Amino acid sequence: MPKRWIQRDEKPRRWLLSERIFKYATAAAGAYVLAVILVMALQLGFESAPIWEEEGAEFIFGTDWNSVPGRESYGALPYVLGTLITSALALALGFPLSIGIAMLVMIMPKRLGRPLGYLVDLIEAVPSVVFGLWGLFVFRLYFRDYVEKPLHDTFGDSIYLFGGTPFGLDILTASIILAIMIIPTISSISREVMSAVPQQQKEAAYMLGSTTFEMFRMAIFPYSKAGLLGAAMLGLGRAVGETMAVTMLIGNATGANAMVSSLFDAGQTMPSIIANEFLEASPVGLHTPALIGIGLILLGVGLSINVAAHFLVGRMVKVNEGPVH
Amino acid sequence: MRAIAKQERRATPELEPQRRYKMVTENVNVYYGDVCAVKDLTMKFPEKSVTALIGPSGCGKTTYLRCLNRMHDMTPNARVEGRVLLDDADLYDKSIDPIYHRRKVGMVFQKPNPFPTMSIYDNVVAGVKLNGVRNRAILDEIVEDCLNLAYLWDEVRDILRKPALELSGGQQQRLCIARALAIQPEVLLMDEPASALDPIATQKIEETIQELKKDYCIIIVTHNMQQAVRCSDYTGFMYMGKLIEHGETKQVFERPTDKLTAKYVQGQFG
Amino acid sequence: MSHENRQQKRAEIRAMFKSNVRRRLWVDKIMVGAVVVCALVAIIPLVWILGTAVYSGLPALSWAFLTEEPGAVGAGLISIGPAIQGTIILIGLSSILGLPVGILGGIYLAEFGGGGWLARQIRFFMDVFIQVPSIVLGIFAFLAVVLILGHFSVWAGGFALSLIMFPIVARATEEAIRMVPWTYREAGAALGLSKMAITLRIVLSQAKKGIITGVLLSVSRVGGETAPLIMTVVGSSVFFEDMDTPMDALPLRIWRFSLQPYDEARIAGWGAAFTLLLIIFAIHLGVRYFFMQEHGGKGLRGVLHLGRKVR
Numbered sequence: 038m039p040k041r042w043i044q045r046d047e048k049p050r051r052w053l054l055s056e057r058i059f060k061y062a063t064a065a066a067g068a069y070v071l072a073v074i075l076v077m078a079l080q081l082g083f084e085s086a087p088i089w090e091e092e093g094a095e096f097i098f099g100t101d102w103n104s105v106p107g108r109e110s111y112g113a114l115p116y117v118l119g120t121l122i123t124s125a126l127a128l129a130l131g132f133p134l135s136i137g138i139a140m141l142v143m144i145m146p147k148r149l150g151r152p153l154g155y156l157v158d159l160i161e162a163v164p165s166v167v168f169g170l171w172g173l174f175v176f177r178l179y180f181r182d183y184v185e186k187p188l189h190d191t192f193g194d195s196i197y198l199f200g201g202t203p204f205g206l207d208i209l210t211a212s213i214i215l216a217i218m219i220i221p222t223i224s225s226i227s228r229e230v231m232s233a234v235p236q237q238q239k240e241a242a243y244m245l246g247s248t249t250f251e252m253f254r255m256a257i258f259p260y261s262k263a264g265l266l267g268a269a270m271l272g273l274g275r276a277v278g279e280t281m282a283v284t285m286l287i288g289n290a291t292g293a294n295a296m297v298s299s300l301f302d303a304g305q306t307m308p309s310i311i312a313n314e315f316l317e318a319s320p321v322g323l324h325t326p327a328l329i330g331i332g333l334i335l336l337g338v339g340l341s342i343n344v345a346a347h348f349l350v351g352r353m354v355k356v357n358e359g360p361v362h
Numbered sequence: 363m364r365a366i367a368k369q370e371r372r373a374t375p376e377l378e379p380q381r382r383y384k385m386v387t388e389n390v391n392v393y394y395g396d397v398c399a400v401k402d403l404t405m406k407f408p409e410k411s412v413t414a415l416i417g418p419s420g421c422g423k424t425t426y427l428r429c430l431n432r433m434h435d436m437t438p439n440a441r442v443e444g445r446v447l448l449d450d451a452d453l454y455d456k457s458i459d460p461i462y463h464r465r466k467v468g469m470v471f472q473k474p475n476p477f478p479t480m481s482i483y484d485n486v487v488a489g490v491k492l493n494g495v496r497n498r499a500i501l502d503e504i505v506e507d508c509l510n511l512a513y514l515w516d517e518v519r520d521i522l523r524k525p526a527l528e529l530s531g532g533q534q535q536r537l538c539i540a541r542a543l544a545i546q547p548e549v550l551l552m553d554e555p556a557s558a559l560d561p562i563a564t565q566k567i568e569e570t571i572q573e574l575k576k577d578y579c580i581i582i583v584t585h586n587m588q589q590a591v592r593c594s595d596y597t598g599f600m601y602m603g604k605l606i607e608h609g610e611t612k613q614v615f616e617r618p619t620d621k622l623t624a625k626y627v628q629g630q631f632g
Numbered sequence: 633m634s635h636e637n638r639q640q641k642r643a644e645i646r647a648m649f650k651s652n653v654r655r656r657l658w659v660d661k662i663m664v665g666a667v668v669v670c671a672l673v674a675i676i677p678l679v680w681i682l683g684t685a686v687y688s689g690l691p692a693l694s695w696a697f698l699t700e701e702p703g704a705v706g707a708g709l710i711s712i713g714p715a716i717q718g719t720i721i722l723i724g725l726s727s728i729l730g731l732p733v734g735i736l737g738g739i740y741l742a743e744f745g746g747g748g749w750l751a752r753q754i755r756f757f758m759d760v761f762i763q764v765p766s767i768v769l770g771i772f773a774f775l776a777v778v779l780i781l782g783h784f785s786v787w788a789g790g791f792a793l794s795l796i797m798f799p800i801v802a803r804a805t806e807e808a809i810r811m812v813p814w815t816y817r818e819a820g821a822a823l824g825l826s827k828m829a830i831t832l833r834i835v836l837s838q839a840k841k842g843i844i845t846g847v848l849l850s851v852s853r854v855g856g857e858t859a860p861l862i863m864t865v866v867g868s869s870v871f872f873e874d875m876d877t878p879m880d881a882l883p884l885r886i887w888r889f890s891l892q893p894y895d896e897a898r899i900a901g902w903g904a905a906f907t908l909l910l911i912i913f914a915i916h917l918g919v920r921y922f923f924m925q926e927h928g929g930k931g932l933r934g935v936l937h938l939g940r941k942v943r
């Protein structure tokens with residue numbers, strides 16, 4: 038809270054007016070975000086209304102996806118599931134790695150840790166489409182030949198997850214690229230959260246004779262738990278909304294084909310179906326409203342994840358302000 | 363020059379040569395960056411005794427104490443020179459991991475720092491568990507014993523499962539004492555352990571120190587002269603990073619050999 | 633308990649302490665090893681990507697590649713001139729649309745709003761809005777601009793990107809203004825300046841570097857965005873004509889290249905990716921070395937990841 042502004046008694050009128058205008062202009066600029074969110078939600082809801090009227094709950098729970106005029110039918114379930122599964126897989130793969138990096142940066146001497154942290158930050162700046170390009174032209178080929186095919190050949194018949202036809206454009210590849218993309222986000226937040234743990238806490242653990250790893254377990258992880266969870270949630274939020282890399286790698290199945298049955302099957306996510314079909318959708322018919330409806334679901338999912346993340350990170354800050362240092 | 367040399371010779375007396383020394387520091391320098399906070403400090407701590415470190419604020423008491431269990435390893439810009447011996451083993455020997463020593467040297471920090479998310483019980487047994495003791499009954503026994511010694515048992519016996527964060531500052535301080543005692547150290551470093559305590563708790567802690575002394579080597583930093591007189595056998599007076607005088611408590615307080623010491627213990631400092 | 637009892641007890645407990653230090657140190661070493669492996673696993677893709685971008689992209693670069701219109705596939709050279717131009721135009725347009733709102737909003741949060749209800753809501757929703765999936769913003773721009781104007785346009789793309797930009801800039805501005813010592817404002821007030829004059833002339837000029845940092849970082853983020861462009865500027869293979877027609881952009885062009893099955897397209901794709909990375913890394917390096925050091929590299933990074941400082 039800034040200090041009260043020093044009030045001057047004899048202010049010329051001209052100032053007072055421009056002053057007030059300035060203040061309201063800044064307030065309006067600040068409130069712009071509220072207006073945008075409101076209008077956006079309303080407009081998405083309004084423009085997707087036809088699909089909700091036509092399909093009702095079927096739109097969320099259905100698996101048909103047919104845009105041929107006359108036989109139109111839209112069910113978004115495969116894409117919702119595709120989004121949730123790829124994001125969850127990405128988080129499961131990316132979170133431990135991110136924590137690993139954050140820990141390494143913390144235990145390395147500053148001289149080495151800083152450049153490493155910086156290098157990781159750079160990954161975050163790489164545009165999604167470049168990840169997609171790399172995944173498509175480079176990573177996919179190696180991954181298909183050296184990981185997917187052997188796994189498929191060995192376990193394909195016995196383990197359900199490794200069925201399908203390994204082609205490199207599938208749920209698993211997309212999830213791995215997503216994991217790589219969310220690592221910088223998670224690791225830099227968790228680094229920040231973990232280095233916010235007071236020095237005295239670490240010293241207490243070392244004093245008891247703990248090794249570095251035991252110190253993390255005893256002092257750092259419990260203290261920063263909420264913040265780490267928040268970091269994971271923010272990473273999840275990023276994975277959920279990620280479009281281009283996933284679109285380029287997930288194989289773009291539609292309808293019932295996109296229902297996830299094996300890690301090596303082509304799938305589809307909410308962002309990727311929008312990216313793939315939005316331009317082709319006919320302005321009449323229900324195709325565009327259906328895609329907008331998916332956009333609305335995506336907005337809802339994304340917002341709830343991020344709101345949750347912010348509350349978690351906020352709780353971490355509260356722990357910091359508690360009586361213990 | 364000669365005056366200084368003389369002073370330093372006086373500062374490191376042979377206290378009761380027949381006694382075994384638990385800890386010995388030789389020519390310890392501590393630097394924060396380029397600033398030298400502890401200068402050429404040589405000091406010996408006999409076993410089964412209490413040594414008090416006194417001196418004005420900022421004179422380097424905490425800094426010195428932290429050398430004695432290698433806490434400076436964690437301070438980014440701190441550097442320690444010289445030798446610190448625990449039972450004739452060099453603490454700063456590169457080939458031995460510091461945790462071998464740290465588990466023999468318990469420390470109570472100047473500011474209470476319990477683990478806020480752990481329960482009171484878990485705080486006390488945190489170090490014990492590290493050492494591989496998992497037996498419930500033994501842990502319970504240790505908790506009760508250490509909390510008793512720290513004069514906290516009566517206050518928390520019913521809330522052992524509550525988070526340590528919910529204790530008051532003074533209770534947290536005593537919890538930290540209990541936590542340090544639980545690892546059954548051989549040397550106990552206490553940095554103003556009574557700073558947040560009321561007179562009764564202070565008295566109990568002093569009694570505990572007297573009790574532990576029969577077994578431990580205790581080094582206590584204090585700003586309270588009476589406390590130093592009451593509970594210590596030896597006293598070291600530090601000033602500006604140097605050890606000015608070191609001797610039996612009675613002698614330091616009643617017949618200080620140094621003018622600075624005399625001024626300080628008579629409370630006419632500054 | 634007598635002293636002897638206690639001493640004995642203590643000896644017993646000490647005896648119970650396992651000499652497990654060696655094992656624990658091994659566990660520690662293994663964990664550190666695991667951590668190093670984690671870091672390597674995560675770093676390898678980055679190095680691999682950058683390596684591929686340089687290795688495959690550098691040979692594609694030529695003056696013609698960077699400046700000419702893409703010809704038909706198979707007609708020889710594929711170029712990205714319009715895409716580079718389009719990205720620059722989009723960055724400019726989204727800055728024009730997004731920066732004033734962002735900076736003014738930041739001023740409100742730091743100078744007027746304080747800890748009040750409205751400011752808290754704004755701050756919270758900005759933090760959340762930074763994380764809204766960008767393709768949703770694209771749909772919004774499509775509905776709000778393309779549908780209303782009746783055609784795809786550069787405006788729609790600029791608007792969509794400005795939505796990504798303004799909350800980042802606003803939060804960066806807020807943080808930067810908060811770092812300006814209060815005494816500067818008092819000095820201004822002592823001179824009899826109005827609050828507006830103090831804010832615009834004194835505070836902003838003090839916070840300049842922080843704000844520029846935020847702006848540059850948001851520019852680098854916007855420059856790589858693809859998803860919201862799909863349904864707004866769509867892409868084109870000619871240079872910019874006017875604001876009311878589709879236009880090309882680097883990330884869009886990279887995506888289009890990736891959809892084509894030809895080797896030339898792949899090479900051109902890497903050339904374009906290399907160019908885009910060069911632009912973005914240049915901005916980042918600039919930020920890092922000229923601005924972030926001013927503030928110890930803290931604060932703004934937090935804004936970008938979290939929308940709030942953790943500390």
Ligand SMILES: Nc1ncnc2c1ncn2[C@@H]1O[C@H](COP(=O)(O)OP(=O)(O)OP(=O)(O)O)[C@@H](O)[C@H]1O
Pocket residue numbers: 394399418419420421422423424425426437439472
């Ligand atoms: N982490 C640090 N970095 C740099 N200088 C430090 C650091 N810690 C302490 N110092 C400096 O070292 C000197 C000694 O500090 P120390 O904490 O040892 O004093 P002290 O005798 O314990 O004082 P007090 O009685 O107030 O606790 C002080 O001048 C202080 O400024």
Ligand SMILES: [Mg+2]
Pocket residue numbers: 423424425472553
């Ligand atoms: Mg101190």
